Amino acid sequence: MICKIADKIINVMAEIMGLIGSILILYCMTFGVTDVFLRYALNSASQWIGASIQAAMVLIACMGGAYALKHGSFIKLDLFYEKFSARKKAICDIITSTLTFAFLGVLIWKGVDAALMSIKFNQTTPTSIPIPIYPVKTAIPLAACVVLLIVTQQFMRDVKTVVKGSKKQ
Template sequence: MLYWAERCIGAMSELLGWMGWILILYCMCFGISDVFMRYALNAPSMWIGTSIQAALVLIACVGGAYALKHRAFVKLDLFYAGASPRRKAILDLLTAPFTFLFLGVLIWKGAEAAMLSIKLNQMTPTGVPIPIYPIKTAIPIAGIAVLLVVLQQLAIDIRTLVSGQDPEDDNDENGLP
């Protein structure tokens, strides 16, 4: 059961990574076209800038779980880079309460903001109104996705602490048995 859950969390974070990749392409293509339309054709878009802002929020949402899964977050290498796998696991376990606190507040307050936005049917105050509530709803959902990856990493750290083995030495890229 645990193996299945770890596989599902890994697949979810990979899917979120692909979504982020597509959103980056969207921002690049439409950002360039907006600049071209504004300066070359003197015909600025009424919706591209706002949709790119929404896409950037979504990139931040989907990128968190993917970056955490691939250990791509910036860490204080002075204490972490040269540490043994067991010491890295201890450092991860010491910082876990702060992670849970941050994610708890993000999910709690994000859900409140999303529910209010849905209730008010919030739209952007621009020439072309774009719904805001789907973006606000993505924030607590992304927090839950990151929480699942944090829990998976916590399980890996506990296994490393107990066994003393480096999960990177396993055949699987996720450190799974």
């Protein structure tokens, strides 16, 4: 019962992150075109659009990464993997997930350090219009925690497939 609730919560978080990522893509497109129009048509460059788009692109990677992982949208080398049985695929996924756990552990650890430092110093962009950087730096380890939950969820499914021989979802 608790596992099903946790699965639903993780799924909802991934969907929300995907929605946020898609909204940020629209933001980048809209303001990117606006910036080009202001710069070339009106000869009036923006002082804040470029920095805000850079921050939005970092957030797109954070949000979109969790969503893409949840939906299996990352590109894989299926040359051999596609022909494997469900059990063999699960074994390969378990082996590679150890590297993923290590990467996410370091990303969370160092990301929290960077976010706390950024908050402590109230870090902003070095532009004439200072935009706070600490919200973006805080979002990185938070998104990594959600990705860790998704990877753990998939890891548990793979272990179940290896042990019980059930079909992989």
